[in-house]
Amino acid sequence: MRFLSQPRNLERAARMLENSADFRVLRRIPEPYQHMEGNAPPDAQCVAMVDVESTGLSLADDEVIELAILLAWVSATGEVLAHLGPWSWLADPGRSLSPEIVRLTGLCDANLAGQSIDLEHAKSLLDRADLVVAHNAIFDIAWFDQLLPELADKPWACSMREIDWPALGFEGRSQSHLLSQHGLFCDAHRAGADVWSLLWLLSQKRAGPDCEEPRSHFSRLLESAAAPSIQISAHGSPYGAKDDLKARGFKWNAQERVWQKQVRLDDMAQELAWFRSKLLPEPVRKTLTAADRYR
Numbered sequence: 001m002r003f004l005s006q007p008r009n010l011e012r013a014a015r016m017l018e019n020s021a022d023f024r025v026l027r028r029i030p031e032p033y034q035h036m037e038g039n040a041p042p043d044a045q046c047v048a049m050v051d052v053e054s055t056g057l058s059l060a061d062d063e064v065i066e067l068a069i070l071l072a073w074v075s076a077t078g079e080v081l082a083h084l085g086p087w088s089w090l091a092d093p094g095r096s097l098s099p100e101i102v103r104l105t106g107l108c109d110a111n112l113a114g115q116s117i118d119l120e121h122a123k124s125l126l127d128r129a130d131l132v133v134a135h136n137a138i139f140d141i142a143w144f145d146q147l148l149p150e151l152a153d154k155p156w157a158c159s160m161r162e163i164d165w166p167a168l169g170f171e172g173r174s175q176s177h178l179l180s181q182h183g184l185f186c187d188a189h190r191a192g193a194d195v196w197s198l199l200w201l202l203s204q205k206r207a208g209p210d211c212e213e214p215r216s217h218f219s220r221l222l223e224s225a226a227a228p229s230i231q232i233s234a235h236g237s238p239y240g241a242k243d244d245l246k247a248r249g250f251k252w253n254a255q256e257r258v259w260q261k262q263v264r265l266d267d268m269a270q271e272l273a274w275f276r277s278k279l280l281p282e283p284v285r286k287t288l289t290a291a292d293r294y295r
Contacts, residue, residue: 029179046074047133048069049069050068052144063093065093078222079218085125091117122148135158242259248274268285
């Protein structure tokens with residue numbers, strides 16, 4: 001056991017296990033640190049990774065209890081050149097947390113009592129960003145737009161939806177599970193820890209389908225964010241077509257009462273052909289960009 005008490009020997013043991021098909025090794029993500037050479041950020045795209053923890057899912061009835069931001073400067077090829085943060089703030093919701101939220105976040109009422117988010121500081125950080133990234137952006141963007149409505153035109157990207165994880169050979173889309181499949185793990189489900197671990201996840205390189213050369217997941221995400229997509233709305237489709245639409249990947253928009261789906265521009269012709277093959281009315285199409293894709 002004395003052999004395993006030294007970090008160097010632990011690493012040797014981990015590498016021995018990695019060479020066996022019978023073991024998988026998970027390495028803890030390092031404690032957060034800052035990386036910036038010189039006194040100014042590099043000439044590269046600035047990406048803000050963000051995460052929100054809340055008392056629930058309702059914008060009207062629930063409150064944000066934690067918010068975190070990390071800035072990374074990413075090259076055109078998806079390499080992280082510098083990063084600062086994470087910054088994180090707690091907020092007192094004015095009522096007791098439910099047992100479920102305590103279990104999910106590890107926060108308790110005593111942690112939040114008297115706390116508040118420095119929205120001016122958060123805004124100043126997001127002002128610097130060319131793109132905002134979250135793992136499940138459709139959730140986080142709603143809270144950010146409510147807290148900072150003056151930034152409601154910021155472009156966003158979703159690392160959960162915009163990277164084709166199954167095509168890259170990964171199971172599932174949860175951040176913790178994707179990390180484990182990359183040989184990494186992070187203990188806390190807290191906003192600061194989540195943005196830090198997201199930086200590590202997106203920095204990983206993997207080969208793609210069709211013999212694509214290895215590249216970072218950041219590269220794939222930035223490429224997706226820059227490309228327009230098409231929102232297809234199946235207006236006029238009969239009730240009896242709902243199972244076909246659902247099987248095709250359409251989701252029910254209860255507010256607009258229509259089946260909808262987002263596709264890449266290159267896939268639009270194939271979708272139109274499918275509608276014609278099913279004798280369905282021509283769908284309504286809307287071009288989306290990173291500024292309105294999740295709003």
